[in-house]
Amino acid sequence: MPEGEGVPHLLDLETPAERDALAIRSGIDNQYWLYTRRNPHHAQTLIHNSVKSIWASNYNGAAPTKVIVHGWTGSGNSSMNPLITDAFLAVSDCNVIVVDWNSLASRCYTTAVLGVPDVGEYLGNFLIWLFDIAGGDWNELHxxxxxxxxxxxxxxxxxxxxxxxRVTGLDPALPLWCKNPDRLGTDSAVYVEIIHTDGGVLGFMKPIGHVDFYPNGGTNPQPGCWCSTCSHFRAPELFASSVKNNHFVGHRCANLIAASIGYCQGETLQMGNDDMDKRRYGLYGLTTGASWPF
Incomplete structure (x- = not known):
């Protein structure tokens, strides 16, 4: 399994979870870092239940809000965060909130998996409080x-x-999640879109969203990659590029087999981007390049 910056890490899925780490509510250590066009490179920390931290920030309740969450062993400083943040701010005057949950994500994988629901619950309650206190439009929350x-x-x-x-799942983690009831699903947002890049190994292959995109078949190797780690990390890169350029056009696939071999000739739909009005169902395939902007 790759670490926060894509370095492969040997993983034993039978390692006992560190119960001490889960004895307290895991999500209580979440940090919320705000970036806007007024502070695109220097974060302002928003603190749950601290109204002062909100009023002292550049948060704008009338603007769209984007939230970015890293993966295992990652942090708020992981390279995917500025990549996606810069893309959002380049095309929209919005609030970008980067979530740092490294306190739990840095633990062994089995521990991190068990703590994910609590981290997500804390994030959800933070957003409810933020919108109640400072304003925000749920329809404009991505x-x-x-x-x-x-x-x-x-x-x-x-x-x-x-x-x-909208929720966008970037190659959602597969190990220990196949039958896990706490995984990402269509009940998480009005529109849930998935980008699969390492299906069947580190990420899900089966569709779990309203719309599931399978660039280059959705599996390893992605163009320019030679291992699952690279292919897994291609998802946030493709997404960031899609937000900036909106140039990935998927064609609807008849079924998962067609998606995996790239034989998709149906109606078209843009993959990724920041469009909050997207509403569609089904599986879509497309091809990309091997390097930025792909």
Whole structure:
């Protein structure tokens, strides 16, 4: 399993969870870092139940809000966060909230998996409080999560009763999640979109969203990649590029087999981007390049 910056890490899925780490509510250590066009590179920390932290920040309740959540062993400083943050701010005057849950994500994988629902619940309750205190439009809330972070935003969306306008799952983590009832699903938001890039190994292959995209078959190797780690991390890169350029056009696939071999000739739909009005169902395939902007 890759670490926060894509370095492979040997993983034993039978390692006992560190119960001491779960004895307290895991999500209580979440940090929420705000970026806007007024502070695109220097975060302002928003603190749950601290009204002062909100009024002292550049948060704008009238603007769309984007939330980005890293995966296992990642942090708020992981490279995917500025990549996606910069893309959002380039196309929209919005609030971007980067969630740092490294306190739990840095633990062994089995421990992190068990703590994901609580991290997501804390995030969901934070957003409910933030919108109640400072304003916010649920229809303009876009939650983006990578790997384990995809399941975090899934739980956050359910905590908010499925009100977020959109959730994007970036190659949602597969190990220990296949039959896990706490995984990301269509009950997490009005519209749930999945981008599969390492299906069947580190990420899900089967469809779990309203719309599931399978770039280059949705599996390893992605163009320019030679291992599952690279293919897994391609998902946030493709998403960031899609937000900036909106150039990935998927064609609807008849079924999962067609998606996996790239034989998709149906109606078209843009993959990724920041469109909050997307509403569609089904599986979509497309091809990309091997390097930015892909």
């Amino acid at each position: 939650l983006v999560g990578f790997s384990l972070g995809a399941h975090v935003v899934g739980n956050a969306g359910r905590t908010a009763s499925g009100r977020p306008g």
